[in-house]
Amino acid sequence: MLPNKVAIDIIRKYMARFEKGEDIENFRKDLIRDLLNHNLLVKTEDGTYTLVSECKEELMHSRIGALRESIEKFVIPSDLRSMKNPKILDLCSGIGYNSIGALHYNKNCRIDMVECCKEVLFLSLCLDMPYEEHNIIKDRIKNFLEGDASRSDINIYLEDGRSAIKKLEGRYNVVFHDAFSPQRDAVLYTVDFLREVYKKMDDDGVLISYSSSIPFRSALVEAGFIISEGNxxxxxxxxxxxxxxxxxxxxxxxxxxxxxxxIAISTVGVPYRDPNLNLSHEEIIKNRNFERMIFKKKLLELGRYYSTKNVKLGKIDRKFLEIQKLDLNSTQVILKMREILGV
Ligand SMILES: C[S@@+](CC[C@H](N)C(=O)[O-])C[C@H]1O[C@@H](n2cnc3c(N)ncnc32)[C@H](O)[C@@H]1O
Incomplete structure (x- = not known):
């Protein structure tokens, strides 16, 4: 899923002036006004801006604050402040809040930004932000849009995360996974994509996502991650x-x-899949529904099917509940429960 189409068209109109060599200062305020007048740009509670997405109900950021969200959901939980020269993968980097926040907390960050929409990158050049590190990101975006392909501590990859992930050098200490919600766009929430991300992470690496979706967390487990929950x-x-x-x-x-x-024993826990990293959201959802149906059939045959309601209430075989009492992490618990389920 992309930002709103009309918003992209408006931004493109102003971008053409930049591409002809006009100074952004001449028109950036007009662009912002234009987007605000169309209700496509939204001022969030901390005063920073977000864009409406293709699906009008979903914004690119939370209304509590675009920058606040980045700091509280991504930067602080990643603990990058205490790292020496953290290498960061900013997936779905958009306007760049997460990268800006990361640099604000640790100026020695090396960052690979991956974003598939050029217009969103350009929008960043036209916005004001309270952190001066925005200037570092702005310089990098501006040079990139002007054709500078050289590599440095901050790099931009303008493409689908699924193709970018294969060519990235990797060894990331931190991955910001900031895609639109999996309910609307599951392509970056699949077992197969997350496996590729896993391979590109350093051993001490941590991946952060605002999403708590069950199939996403299940995909993380299947991809090899130890999952946990933050505030x-x-x-x-x-x-x-x-x-x-x-x-x-x-x-x-x-x-x-x-x-x-x-995640462990219900059909809700069936993850998203995309074996060749090329399916559409609709195909991923359709395949998952099919896999859920097959899984349910198998469980029924074995006499081990529990309704979602009963799983939630804990009205299941005691053996599963006993595993949850052990001093293990969630991934270990889930894998042990699955072992007992035997499917
Ligand atoms: C929820 S917003 C993230 C906001 C962003 N982190 C920021 O600071 O502005 C999702 C972003 O992901 C981009 N996107 C969507 N699908 C993508 C994909 N398959 N690969 C790379 N970027 C993608 C969208 O264009 C959008 O900018």
Whole structure:
């Protein structure tokens, strides 16, 4: 899914002036006014701006604050402040809030920004932000849009994350996974894509997502991650923090017990898949529905099917509940429950 089409068309009109060599200062305020008048740009509660997406109900950022969301959901939970020269993958970098926030907290970050919409990158050049690190990102975007393909500490990849991931050098300490919600666009939430991300992470790497979706967390488990939950910001459910190979002394908060059960033994836990990294959202959803049906049939045949309601209430075989009492992380619990389920 992309930002709103009309918004993209408006931005493109102003971008053409930039491409002809006109100074952005001449028109950036007009662009902002134009987007605001069409209700396509929204001022969030911290004063920073967000764009409406293709689906009018979903904004690119939370109304509590575009920059606030980036700091509280991505930058602080990643703990990058304490890292020496963190290497960051900013997936779906958009306007660049997450990269700006990362640099604000640690000026030694090296960042690969991956974004498939040129107009969103350009919009960043026209906005004001309270952090001076915005200028670093703006310079990088401007040079990139002017054709500078050289590599530096901050790099931009203008393409689908699924093709970018294969060519990135990797060894990331932090991955910001900031795609639109999986309910509307599942392409970056599949087991297969997340496996590629996993391969590109350093052993101590951590992936952060605002999404707490069950099939997404299930896909992370299948891709090899140790999943955990962070604080909630502006919504009921907590963010997802997924580690590649956490050190034994790291405190890993478990996801809610109901979520562990849903992922492990219910059809809700069937993840999204995209084996060749080329399916559309609709195809991914259709295939998942089919896989859920087959899984349910198998469970019924084995006499091990539980309704979602009963899984949530814990009205299931005691053996599963006993596993949840063990001193394990959520991924270990889920894998053990699946072992017992035997499907
Ligand atoms: C929820 S917004 C993220 C906001 C962003 N982090 C920021 O600071 O502005 C999702 C972004 O992902 C981009 N996007 C959507 N699908 C993508 C894909 N398959 N690969 C790369 N970028 C994608 C959209 O164009 C949009 O800018």
């Amino acid at each position: 909630s910001v502006g919504r009921k459910r907590g963010i997802t923090i997924a580690y590649k190979n956490p050190s034994p002394d790291r405190k890993i908060r478990r996801i809610p017990l109901t979520d562990e059960r849903l």
